[in-house]
Amino acid sequence: MPTDYLLSQLDVLEAESIHIIREVAAEFERPALLFSGGKDSIVMLALAEKAFRPANIPFPVMHVDTGHNFPEVLEFRDRRVDELGVRLVVASVQESIDSGRAVEESGRWASRNRLQTVTLLDAIEDNRFDALFGGARRDEEKARAKERVFSFRDEFGQWDPKNQRPELWNLYNTRIRRGEHIRVFPLSNWTELDIWSYIEREGLEIPSIYYAHEREVFERDGILLAVNEYLSRGDDEQPFTATVRYRTVGDMTITGAVMSTAATVAEVIDEVAATRITERGQTRADDRTSEAAMEDRKREGYF
Amino acid sequence: MDILRFATAGSVDDGKSTLIGRLLYDSKSIFEDQLEAVERTSRDRGEETTNLALLTDGLRAEREQGITIDVAYRYFATPRRKFIIADTPGHIQYTRNMVTGASTADLAIVLVDARNGLTEQSRRHAFLTTLLRVPHLVLAVNKMDLVGYDQAVFEQICDEFSKFATKLEIQDLTFVPISALLGDNVVERSVNMPWYDGPSLLHHLEHVHIASDRNLIDVRFPVQYVIRPHASADPELHDYRGYAGQVAGGILKPGDEVLHLPSGFSTKIKKIDMAGAEVTEAYSPMSVTLLLDDDVDISRGDMICRPNNRPAAAQDIEGMVVWMSAERPLAARSRLVVKHTTRTVKGIVTDLHYRIDVNTLHRDETATSLGLNEVGRVRMRLTQPVFADPYSRNRLTGGMILIDEATNTTVGTVMITDAH
Numbered sequence: 001m002p003t004d005y006l007l008s009q010l011d012v013l014e015a016e017s018i019h020i021i022r023e024v025a026a027e028f029e030r031p032a033l034l035f036s037g038g039k040d041s042i043v044m045l046a047l048a049e050k051a052f053r054p055a056n057i058p059f060p061v062m063h064v065d066t067g068h069n070f071p072e073v074l075e076f077r078d079r080r081v082d083e084l085g086v087r088l089v090v091a092s093v094q095e096s097i098d099s100g101r102a103v104e105e106s107g108r109w110a111s112r113n114r115l116q117t118v119t120l121l122d123a124i125e126d127n128r129f130d131a132l133f134g135g136a137r138r139d140e141e142k143a144r145a146k147e148r149v150f151s152f153r154d155e156f157g158q159w160d161p162k163n164q165r166p167e168l169w170n171l172y173n174t175r176i177r178r179g180e181h182i183r184v185f186p187l188s189n190w191t192e193l194d195i196w197s198y199i200e201r202e203g204l205e206i207p208s209i210y211y212a213h214e215r216e217v218f219e220r221d222g223i224l225l226a227v228n229e230y231l232s233r234g235d236d237e238q239p240f241t242a243t244v245r246y247r248t249v250g251d252m253t254i255t256g257a258v259m260s261t262a263a264t265v266a267e268v269i270d271e272v273a274a275t276r277i278t279e280r281g282q283t284r285a286d287d288r289t290s291e292a293a294m295e296d297r298k299r300e301g302y303f
Numbered sequence: 304m305d306i307l308r309f310a311t312a313g314s315v316d317d318g319k320s321t322l323i324g325r326l327l328y329d330s331k332s333i334f335e336d337q338l339e340a341v342e343r344t345s346r347d348r349g350e351e352t353t354n355l356a357l358l359t360d361g362l363r364a365e366r367e368q369g370i371t372i373d374v375a376y377r378y379f380a381t382p383r384r385k386f387i388i389a390d391t392p393g394h395i396q397y398t399r400n401m402v403t404g405a406s407t408a409d410l411a412i413v414l415v416d417a418r419n420g421l422t423e424q425s426r427r428h429a430f431l432t433t434l435l436r437v438p439h440l441v442l443a444v445n446k447m448d449l450v451g452y453d454q455a456v457f458e459q460i461c462d463e464f465s466k467f468a469t470k471l472e473i474q475d476l477t478f479v480p481i482s483a484l485l486g487d488n489v490v491e492r493s494v495n496m497p498w499y500d501g502p503s504l505l506h507h508l509e510h511v512h513i514a515s516d517r518n519l520i521d522v523r524f525p526v527q528y529v530i531r532p533h534a535s536a537d538p539e540l541h542d543y544r545g546y547a548g549q550v551a552g553g554i555l556k557p558g559d560e561v562l563h564l565p566s567g568f569s570t571k572i573k574k575i576d577m578a579g580a581e582v583t584e585a586y587s588p589m590s591v592t593l594l595l596d597d598d599v600d601i602s603r604g605d606m607i608c609r610p611n612n613r614p615a616a617a618q619d620i621e622g623m624v625v626w627m628s629a630e631r632p633l634a635a636r637s638r639l640v641v642k643h644t645t646r647t648v649k650g651i652v653t654d655l656h657y658r659i660d661v662n663t664l665h666r667d668e669t670a671t672s673l674g675l676n677e678v679g680r681v682r683m684r685l686t687q688p689v690f691a692d693p694y695s696r697n698r699l700t701g702g703m704i705l706i707d708e709a710t711n712t713t714v715g716t717v718m719i720t721d722a723h
Binding site for chain 2: 004005006007008009011012013014015016018019022023025026049050051052053054055056138139142143145146161162164165166167168169170171173175176177188189191193194275276277278281295
């Protein structure tokens with residue numbers, strides 16, 4: 001028995017996240033959890049499972065599908081959703097494009113990253129979701145470092161960083177009007193290292209692409225992109241085979257791999273602890289647009 | 304490894320961003336690409352040195368104006384502790400954001416520029432820190448290099464602050480002379496100030512004892528959510544009824560006699576589950592699920608406590624309020640939505656006793672309203688009881704937020720002094 005009743009940092013983070021998840025289930029009518037198959041959303045889903053055990057998770061899971069997914073991740077998503085017996089809502093960016101709601105970008109750095117916002121906001125409206133869990137962490141990015149755990153979105157899905165609701169203690173203001181919603185970030189206070197440590201402690205399964213594997217890649221502006229059907233390469237972008245792993249998992253057209261031989265969780269943790277470059281800086285082309293790229297996307301309704 | 308949450312208050316001029324930048328940099332928590340981006344931006348703007356404030360001021364408006372507007376949360380770890388920094392704005396205009404950051408902090412660092420001594424701003428920060436009852440306060444006297452590392456300057460500031468501190472209820476106060484820019488007494492003890500025999504700032508952050516800051520005496524369990532897997536395929540679970548919530552005080556164990564509010568009915572704890580696994584005890588801040596011996600009608604917003612130690616079931620609240628709305632003032636007869644633990648009720652302000660000047664602590668008893676960022680003492684009447692303790696006894700059962708019913712925004716916060 002501990003004499004000073006201290007909890008480890010993972011226990012404290014877990015308790016805080018579960019409190020947040022339960023608060024949403026208690027106070028909102030139609031919440032949903034955004035699940036991408038990435039490590040953060042896997043941890044978030046595991047926490048949701050724990051929050052309501054032995055009952056089932058009392059809300060559906062939503063995936064915003066850009067149509068450019070890693071097949072390993074889709075396979076993982078479907079299996080996990082089956083295991084948990086939760087309803088999966090897939091919001092398809094391809095359908096948004098086909099129906100003319102979103103217009104495909106062109107050019108070398110064309111991606112569907114920004115288009116996801118259209119699909120996401122449409123899906124929120126169609127399903128009348130009033131709260132959406134996202135797996136974003138504050139240590140990821142400087143605009144996210146400023147965002148509340150319960151982040152208000154107006155009827156256009158916009159974030160207003162200068163007018164955020166004060167958030168004291170563990171008291172969250174969940175009141176909204178019809179058409180508005182709240183983005184909820186239960187992992188706000190987790191770092192990349194905390195996520196990996198928790199995956200290790202809990203023995204959570206994650207998609208195989210997070211571990212070192214051989215893959216055909218090419219380099220573009222310092223980012224290693226997988227050779228895939230959605231990306232055309234220039235003459236100077238010669239493919240080569242490398243041993244890589246993914247540090248983040250997103251749209252195949254913008255998510256870069258890192259050179260790595262880390263094949264186990266423990267090896268990944270060693271690597272993360274020693275790295276000198278942020279995960280988004282190393283692997284996300286979408287954040288390289290400008291200093292305030294994330295803030296601008298969030299204002300438009302991005303995750 | 305445990306977590307220490309600390310808030311930093313001060314303006315860019317006091318070297319707050321430099322201090323945070325140094326803590327992050329020396330603990331290897333700033334990444335190369337972040338530093339490069341900051342160096343690039345500093346260069347593009349024609350600044351001579353790398354402006355570490357750009358690391359923490361993440362919003363476009365903050366970068367444009369060169370000020371911190373809202374709380375930024377930063378993370379770093381040493382082998383001893385994980386740290387969560389709530390980097391809060393110093394300007395009076397953003398007091399509500401500072402209060403937000405301080406509400407969850409175990410410790411606050413108030414920065415003072417050694418050349419200027421105590422300012423109105425440092426007094427305000429110290430006052431707000433104690434109003435929110437941050438258990439540990441550090442007065443970091445910065446820029447000691449610019450006063451020749453002079454012991455007399457440091458001691459004069461300490462004396463002056465100590466005198467001011469007698470007006471506040473500070474639980475634990477530490478003074479550290481530092482130079483955030485040069486690193487003196489930040490991570491390592493400084494060789495430039497041999498007269499100082501205290502710990503470096505980081506050493507203090509790593510070792511300050513926070514375990515007993517929580518209330519481990521008064522059992523308080525606000526029921527957050529009722530878990531009833533009645534539709535489960537497992538027949539064993541048809542009668543499962545778990546009361547989920549985050550422990551707000553005391554230690555709960557299976558077999559303990561507990562009392563339910565508002566019913567006043569007593570029963571025993573049968574079992575405690577945490578994240579799906581059984582545990583032998585629960586204490587703050589654990590999120591657990593209680594199973595009880597008897598079938599009691601319990602729902603969200605109720606409170607579980609001990610028969611001989613209960614919070615007040617209070618409809619009349621006295622407390623200190625920080626007002627956070629620019630759109631409407633707080634005054635007698637203001638009607639508000641009140642959220643306290645897991646319970647939301649309505650309330651009306653019956654009396655504004657006084658407004659307190661956050662810079663001088665002067666009480667203005669003629670005040671009839673509070674505007675944005677103003678602090679005062681109020682009495683409120685609630686439509687239904689909340690199960691409350693004085694804030695000085697328990698930060699979780701002693702704090703409430705006030706919500707505007709028309710706009711749904713959070714417009715204020717109350718630290719309860721008396722509830723009945």
